[in-house]
Amino acid sequence: MSGKVWDELLGQPEAIEQLTRVVENRESGVHHAWLFTGPHGSGRSNLAVSFAAALECESAGCGACQSCRLVVAGAHPDVTLFSTDRVQISIDEVRELVSKASLSTTLGKYRVLIIEDADRMTERTSNVLLKELEEPSENTIWILCAPSVSDLLPTIRSRTRNLNLRLPSTEEVAQLLHQRDGIGLEVARTAARQAQNHVGMARRLATNAEVRNRRSDTIALALGISNLSSAMMAADRFLQLAKKDAEQVSADKDEQEKTALLAAFGFSEGDKLPPSVRSSFKDLEENQKRRQTRLLRDGLDRILTDLESIYRDVLSIQLESGTELYNPESQEEISARAQSGTAEQTIAVLDGISQARARLASNVRDLLVLEALCVKLIFRRSRAN
Numbered sequence: 001m002s003g004k005v006w007d008e009l010l011g012q013p014e015a016i017e018q019l020t021r022v023v024e025n026r027e028s029g030v031h032h033a034w035l036f037t038g039p040h041g042s043g044r045s046n047l048a049v050s051f052a053a054a055l056e057c058e059s060a061g062c063g064a065c066q067s068c069r070l071v072v073a074g075a076h077p078d079v080t081l082f083s084t085d086r087v088q089i090s091i092d093e094v095r096e097l098v099s100k101a102s103l104s105t106t107l108g109k110y111r112v113l114i115i116e117d118a119d120r121m122t123e124r125t126s127n128v129l130l131k132e133l134e135e136p137s138e139n140t141i142w143i144l145c146a147p148s149v150s151d152l153l154p155t156i157r158s159r160t161r162n163l164n165l166r167l168p169s170t171e172e173v174a175q176l177l178h179q180r181d182g183i184g185l186e187v188a189r190t191a192a193r194q195a196q197n198h199v200g201m202a203r204r205l206a207t208n209a210e211v212r213n214r215r216s217d218t219i220a221l222a223l224g225i226s227n228l229s230s231a232m233m234a235a236d237r238f239l240q241l242a243k244k245d246a247e248q249v250s251a252d253k254d255e256q257e258k259t260a261l262l263a264a265f266g267f268s269e270g271d272k273l274p275p276s277v278r279s280s281f282k283d284l285e286e287n288q289k290r291r292q293t294r295l296l297r298d299g300l301d302r303i304l305t306d307l308e309s310i311y312r313d314v315l316s317i318q319l320e321s322g323t324e325l326y327n328p329e330s331q332e333e334i335s336a337r338a339q340s341g342t343a344e345q346t347i348a349v350l351d352g353i354s355q356a357r358a359r360l361a362s363n364v365r366d367l368l369v370l371e372a373l374c375v376k377l378i379f380r381r382s383r384a385n
């Protein structure tokens with residue numbers, strides 16, 4: 001039987017089964033370095049946190065004991081989740097993590113160090129980590145998360161055990177929203193399709209009218225770009241929409257995390273906190289502040305995902321592929337676009353969207369990236385004539 005900490009994870013039965021076995025046999029030793037790979041939205045870091053909780057828990061991840069709750073709330077003293085907002089993870093940050101690896105544990109049996117976006121290490125930085133992986137500290141488990149194995153140096157790869165995750169299907173996401181959150185199946189399916197199977201995004205679309213409105217604004221704006229000035233205006237609006245999205249996600253998450261941390265220590269809102277736990281709350285607040293930049297990136301990423309969904313629809317009409325549209329509610333405008341251009345042009349737009357994503361990740365100014373992209377979206381009916 002697998003523990004409760006795995007329940008929230010979706011579409012990864014093979015990975016969960018494998019990790020559950022590792023946890024059940026942990027007395028005979030746990031491999032010291034893991035590499036979780038999978039696309040954005042596949043839940044790599046959630047899986048890493050669940051694995052950490054299951055390792056530390058006396059009953060293999062019950063989800064209810066203090067240890068489980070502390071890990072999930074990000075406050076377990078022996079579990080570190082390192083994530084960055086920057087393009088690269090610095091060598092000093094990795095040195096600091098490595099120095100933690102040799103500390104003895106305080107609460108649990110293992111020291112678990114999780115690195116999100118481990119593909120963001122230069123070769124030099126990777127080598128600092130490599131040394132540690134070659135001579136691992138006792139009872140220390142590293143979990144690296146990256147899009148694919150090829151994103152890491154072969155020397156690092158050879159030290160790690162790889163688990164590859166996939167993006168769940170539309171139906172799996174819809175069933176989860178239906179069973180866990182009680183969302184009607186049709187609404188859940190629409191949201192899953194629109195979110196292109198990203199669970200978190202689908203849940204927000206299904207449960208929040210503002211999020212739905214922002215998405216339809218994004219689609220309408222993109223489809224309305226007809227000249228340079230409307231392109232510039234759309235770029236500016238996209239940035240505002242992404243900011244609003246980030247603010248809301250941030251407020252929701254901050255609140256949830258604080259409640260979870262209070263509960264993990266056995267307090268409720270408004271209780272006076274003893275000095276011994278105050279530092280955990282300070283850490284949480286600092287992490288939340290650092291997360292702001294990342295959330296704006298996520299907001300921009302969602303806009304790009306929405307734009308992608310429109311142009312995939314345009315392409316599917318142009319190629320007469322007969323697949324179900326992501327945006328059937330905008331079919332008329334999408335068909336007009338499809339008829340006024342060629343599949344090559346649409347592929348160029350899709351490339352432009354991927355390029356914009358890469359440029360945002362490399363810290364080009366947000367508005368500049370969006371403006372350059374929106375210019376590519378100008379819809380000239382005359383092209384077809």
Ligand SMILES: [Zn+2]
Nearest residue numbers: 057062065068
């Ligand atoms: Zn537990």
